[in-house]
Amino acid sequence: MAHATLTPTSEVKAPGPARRSRRHRGESLTKVLFVLPAALAMLALFGYPVVKNLLMSLQDYGLRTFFTGQAPWVGLQNYTAVVKDKLFSDAMVNTALFTIGSIVFQFAIGLGLALFFHRRFPLSGVLRSLLLLPWLLPLIVSSATWRSILEQDSGILNRTLMGLHLVDDPVPWLNSPSVALIAVIGVNIWIGIPFNVTLLYSGLAEIPDELYEAGQLDGATGWRSFWYITWPNLRAVASVLLMLGVVYTIKVLDIILGLTGGGPANATQTLATQSYEKSFIDFKFGQGAALSNILIAISFLFAIFYLRSTRRAIDE
Amino acid sequence: MISKRIAAGLAGATALSLVLAACGDNGGGSSSSSGTTVSSLSVLDYYNNDPDKSLVQKGLDSCASQLGITIKRETVPGDTLIQKVLQQASSKTLPDVLMLDNPDVQQIAATGALAPLNDMGLNGDGVIKGMVDATSYDGKLYGLAPVTNTIALFYNKDMLAEAGVQPPKTWDELKAAAKKLTKPGRYGMAFNANATYEGSWQFLPAMWTNGGDETDLTSPQVAEALQLWVDLVKSGSASKSVINWTQGDVNDQFIAGKAAMMVNGPWQIPSLNKNPKVKWDVVQFPVNKVGQTPVAPLGGEAWTVPLNKDQAKQQKAADFVKCLNSDENELAWAKARFTLPTKTALLDQYVTEVPSMKAFGEQVVNARARTGKLGDKWPEAAKVIYQAIQLALTGKASAQDAFKQASGG
Amino acid sequence: MTDSTIRRAVYTVIGVLILAVMLFPVYWMVNASLQPSGNTLTAGFLPLHPTFAGYKRALSEQGDNLVTSMIIAAGTVVLSLAIATPCAYALSQFRSRWVSVGLLAILISQMIPGIVIANALYTAYERIGLLNSIPGLIVANCSSGIPFAILILRSFMLSLPPSLVEAARVDGAGLFRAFVAIVLPISKNSLITAGLFSFLFSWSDFLFALTLTTKGGVRPVTLGIYQYLGTQVQNWNAVMATAVLSAIPAIVLLVAAQKYIAAGAIGGAVK
Numbered sequence: 002m003a004h005a006t007l008t009p010t011s012e013v014k015a016p017g018p019a020r021r022s023r024r025h026r027g028e029s030l031t032k033v034l035f036v037l038p039a040a041l042a043m044l045a046l047f048g049y050p051v052v053k054n055l056l057m058s059l060q061d062y063g064l065r066t067f068f069t070g071q072a073p074w075v076g077l078q079n080y081t082a083v084v085k086d087k088l089f090s091d092a093m094v095n096t097a098l099f100t101i102g103s104i105v106f107q108f109a110i111g112l113g114l115a116l117f118f119h120r121r122f123p124l125s126g127v128l129r130s131l132l133l134l135p136w137l138l139p140l141i142v143s144s145a146t147w148r149s150i151l152e153q154d155s156g157i158l159n160r161t162l163m164g165l166h167l168v169d170d171p172v173p174w175l176n177s178p179s180v181a182l183i184a185v186i187g188v189n190i191w192i193g194i195p196f197n198v199t200l201l202y203s204g205l206a207e208i209p210d211e212l213y214e215a216g217q218l219d220g221a222t223g224w225r226s227f228w229y230i231t232w233p234n235l236r237a238v239a240s241v242l243l244m245l246g247v248v249y250t251i252k253v254l255d256i257i258l259g260l261t262g263g264g265p266a267n268a269t270q271t272l273a274t275q276s277y278e279k280s281f282i283d284f285k286f287g288q289g290a291a292l293s294n295i296l297i298a299i300s301f302l303f304a305i306f307y308l309r310s311t312r313r314a315i316d317e
Numbered sequence: 318m319i320s321k322r323i324a325a326g327l328a329g330a331t332a333l334s335l336v337l338a339a340c341g342d343n344g345g346g347s348s349s350s351s352g353t354t355v356s357s358l359s360v361l362d363y364y365n366n367d368p369d370k371s372l373v374q375k376g377l378d379s380c381a382s383q384l385g386i387t388i389k390r391e392t393v394p395g396d397t398l399i400q401k402v403l404q405q406a407s408s409k410t411l412p413d414v415l416m417l418d419n420p421d422v423q424q425i426a427a428t429g430a431l432a433p434l435n436d437m438g439l440n441g442d443g444v445i446k447g448m449v450d451a452t453s454y455d456g457k458l459y460g461l462a463p464v465t466n467t468i469a470l471f472y473n474k475d476m477l478a479e480a481g482v483q484p485p486k487t488w489d490e491l492k493a494a495a496k497k498l499t500k501p502g503r504y505g506m507a508f509n510a511n512a513t514y515e516g517s518w519q520f521l522p523a524m525w526t527n528g529g530d531e532t533d534l535t536s537p538q539v540a541e542a543l544q545l546w547v548d549l550v551k552s553g554s555a556s557k558s559v560i561n562w563t564q565g566d567v568n569d570q571f572i573a574g575k576a577a578m579m580v581n582g583p584w585q586i587p588s589l590n591k592n593p594k595v596k597w598d599v600v601q602f603p604v605n606k607v608g609q610t611p612v613a614p615l616g617g618e619a620w621t622v623p624l625n626k627d628q629a630k631q632q633k634a635a636d637f638v639k640c641l642n643s644d645e646n647e648l649a650w651a652k653a654r655f656t657l658p659t660k661t662a663l664l665d666q667y668v669t670e671v672p673s674m675k676a677f678g679e680q681v682v683n684a685r686a687r688t689g690k691l692g693d694k695w696p697e698a699a700k701v702i703y704q705a706i707q708l709a710l711t712g713k714a715s716a717q718d719a720f721k722q723a724s725g726g
Numbered sequence: 727m728t729d730s731t732i733r734r735a736v737y738t739v740i741g742v743l744i745l746a747v748m749l750f751p752v753y754w755m756v757n758a759s760l761q762p763s764g765n766t767l768t769a770g771f772l773p774l775h776p777t778f779a780g781y782k783r784a785l786s787e788q789g790d791n792l793v794t795s796m797i798i799a800a801g802t803v804v805l806s807l808a809i810a811t812p813c814a815y816a817l818s819q820f821r822s823r824w825v826s827v828g829l830l831a832i833l834i835s836q837m838i839p840g841i842v843i844a845n846a847l848y849t850a851y852e853r854i855g856l857l858n859s860i861p862g863l864i865v866a867n868c869s870s871g872i873p874f875a876i877l878i879l880r881s882f883m884l885s886l887p888p889s890l891v892e893a894a895r896v897d898g899a900g901l902f903r904a905f906v907a908i909v910l911p912i913s914k915n916s917l918i919t920a921g922l923f924s925f926l927f928s929w930s931d932f933l934f935a936l937t938l939t940t941k942g943g944v945r946p947v948t949l950g951i952y953q954y955l956g957t958q959v960q961n962w963n964a965v966m967a968t969a970v971l972s973a974i975p976a977i978v979l980l981v982a983a984q985k986y987i988a989a990g991a992i993g994g995a996v997k
Contacts, residue, residue: 031900032820032901034812034902035812035813035820036812036813036817038812039809039810039812039813039876040813042872043835043872046865046866046868046869047834049846049850050843050846053845053846053849054842064424064428066407067403067406067407068406068428069429070407114744117737117744118741120737121734122735122738122741123734123735124742125741128741128742128745130981131745131977132744134749134752134977134980135749135752137976138752138973139930139931139951139972139973141948141952142755142969142972142973143751145969146751146752146754147751149754150751153556154575157754157771175561176557176558176560177557178711178713191748194748248837252838252839254841255932255933262511262512262513263512264560264561264707265512265561265707266512266704266707266708267704273839280841281400286845293841296839297839297842304833304837365953366953404848407849407852
């Protein structure tokens with residue numbers, strides 16, 4: 002939406018002396034045409050859905066609406082209803098655990114792997130691009146495969162663990178409320194590692210070698226070189242990565258639905274799965290819309306927080 | 318929409334099909350006088366996979382040719398049907414003939430989208446009461462189902478013989494048998510207790526047989542039924558994975574020899590028959606106390622007629638539904654894919670012709686419709702049921718407290 | 727021979743091991759697809775009696791769906807790039823404080839759950855008749871392709887010196903012609919990267935396929951797999967074979983375009 006207003010002002014602000022105004026005007030028009038298709042596309046694909054969702058969250062939009070076309074306005078009732086729901090606080094906690102757990106490990110493992118692949122060795126390029134695979138497989142495929150791997154009685158993971166005598170009893174990966182969230186987070190970490198490796202690797206690649214050479218003279222090697230040279234130079238990439246991680250992870254739906262459907266005993270319900278369930282199982286589309294708006298709002302607050310803190314960092 | 322487990326449930330609970338010849342000459346569809354100008358009907362159903370898809374097509378074609386019309390049929394995946402219906406309803410493009418899973422009929426009828434069939438010369442005479450309950454709303458009939466199904470207890474004959482166990486008749490026997498049949502790599506019992514309507518459906522035989530009722534889920538009878546599930550899992554006679562299994566998964570376990578008994582429906586028989594090494598039989602679901610009658614839920618799809626401004630077309634659609642529900646058609650559909658005719662008069666004849674359906678034939682007579690008591694409020698109760706099962710089986714609540722907790726109390 | 731050669735060989739071995747762990751689920755998929763029919767319940771580590779029955783079945787039943795997915799993904803690439811490239815150029819070269827607003831809008835767009843977009847598109851599509859159509863799915867999939875392509879392309883174009891275009895302008899070329907004649911050829915690598923990711927996003931889309939098609943006619947392969955999962959639990963090998971087939975484009979593109987997936991192209995995108 003903000004995007005749409007991008008064009009008129011770029012006209013005003015466009016560089017070039019005022020005396021070339023004739024050519025300038027034609028050029029401004031061209032410039033507008035450069036962004037116009039994208040602006041329209043963004044409006045149609047994002048602006049329109051968000052507005053529609055906002056409206057829907059203020060309406061009693063249910064099964065009957067589809068037949069009668071009537072969706073009475075109910076103010077904030079949908080919001081109070083979903084917040085009062087007994088599962089709401091569980092879903093909030095699970096969303097937080099899921100998001101934080103996924104991001105911390107994706108980042109840590111991603112950083113480790115990026116550092117490793119940063120050392121040049123034969124095949125490192127091929128291996129690194131193959132590492133992207135988990136990210137690019139259709140999610141429906143990944144979750145079906147993981148479900149069969151994690152099956153308690155005959156899944157290959159438990160069979161292996163028991164064969165190696167690492168555990169005595171099969172681990173109830175997806176069957177126990179206390180383990181299922183961990184398993185789901187684990188699968189999501191697996192999916193997210195490639196993205197983290199790729200971004201962090203590129204961050205590493207941009208750190209000039211001279212810095213390390215200079216550091217070596219000062220005795221900064223190994224951990225010290227990481228702490229004093231690598232990390233400070235990686236911070237910009239890392240903070241973008243973490244912010245994007247939150248934005249992407251908080252809305253994850255397919256993986257959870259594919260693995261546990263929110264169960265067992267609602268142990269893996271998040272805001273996203275709840276929103277889905279309200280809309281498509283209970284047919285309370287108004288409440289489902291309210292939940293997804295809450296989700297967007299949280300994500301948005303986080304992004305604002307991030308932007309402000311990076312701006313402060315730049316100001317310093 | 319996304320939950321494939323619901324899809325599996327619906328697709329599984331569907332399993333019916335047709336035989337062309339049987340829907341033959343005297344198919345009973347007495348064409349009404351009015352619809353002479355109607356030349357084609359649109360049909361929507363969820364038999365989107367073969368062999369069902371083509372078998373149903375043959376049956377539909379047969380009725381179409383009897384009525385002298387052509388049909389335009391559309392099939393969608395099972396779990397997207399309701400969504401499709403909603404979408405079509407909002408754009409006023411509902412088909413002339415609509416197939417609905419029986420527990421959905423009242424919910425859709427409640428929105429005023431369907432035409433009452435009584436006014437168009439159809440009735441539910443001779444049809445098992447449970448099915449008429451399911452397809453009626455506010456005293457009017459909105460759909461007719463040619464065939465139905467239910468669930469009962471399958472057992473592996475070899476395993477039971479080897480362990481010297483008789484097919485259980487009571488819950489105590491069931492628990493004892495399940496325990497005795499359990500050994501490394503094999504569970505005595507398998508059922509589906511997942512967090513979908515399918516999980517509720519599998520729980521109903523225990524709940525209803527014991528006198529439990531969806532109008533009062535906190536009753537001791539319901540808790541006792543839940544305790545049965547809990548005991549089976551706690552004692553290790555059933556896998557802890559039951560909370561994630563679909564009915565298809567349960568069947569997989571049974572076929573793979575990893576379960577000696579299972580709760581399942583007759584639509585699994587074709588795949589069981591593909592594995593001749595597995596010798597199986599079926600009995601009614603056991604009772605808690607001697608003297609109780611096993612009561613199981615009714616499955617199966619009803620054909621309905623959405624309201625249509627074109628009266629002639631609407632009447633033709635009703636005639637079409639009538640043809641689909643003729644005696645000959647019911648028997649043919651039932652035989653083709655191991656389902657049961659919905660007319661009680663046909664049941665005896667059917668069971669003598671298809672002996673493997675004997676237990677289901679007995680079970681279906683007393684079977685109840687899920688929406689029989691609560692009507693379009695059933696989905697809410699069903700949700701409480703599957704959530705309570707999940708709470709109890711994962712140890713988050715006792716069987717006594719689970720229903721109270723699940724209903725938010 | 728030398729110390730460093732040995733060390734590098736050791737690194738390669740470790741790298742392969744890491745990859746083996748990370749890609750185990752992919753292997754498991756292949757393994758399951760080669761098991762004789764029945765189920766995966768008893769599958770061993772190796773397909774000792776491999777059968778291609780699953781593939782045969784998958785190809786005969788899902789072959790059309792694979793083609794549909796291919797067409798949709800290719801269309802998404804073309805449309806996404808056509809829309810994103812000029813915009814990326816504008817966001818990188820035109821000086822305006824609205825640039826940051828535009829970038830913020832792109833960031834916000836990433837926060838919107840796909841299901842919200844799908845729901846809104848459904849009603850809109852119904853009105854304009856794009857349901858059950860390949861163009862409809864192409865447009866929907868552009869919602870993931872366009873923002874991502876803008877970011878990737880912009881990050882590359884930021885490094886283009888303005889003088890490059892200015893020189894052409896002096897010769898009288900219009901802004902657009904200069905863009906086509908100079909900027910596009912020079913951006914080839916990042917265009918390929920952006921296109922590649924648009925392709926893969928679109929290829930793996932499931933949500934739009936599920937919500938925006940209601941008939942059997944247009945059915946991408948992810949939807950095909952989904953229907954298998956619902957109704958064919960007996961035929962895990964066919965399900966997994968379809969999954970493997972659907973993963974092949976990802977693998978082929980990754981390996982083939984490896985040199986284009988210049989780390990910088992993706993890495994810089996989010997700065």
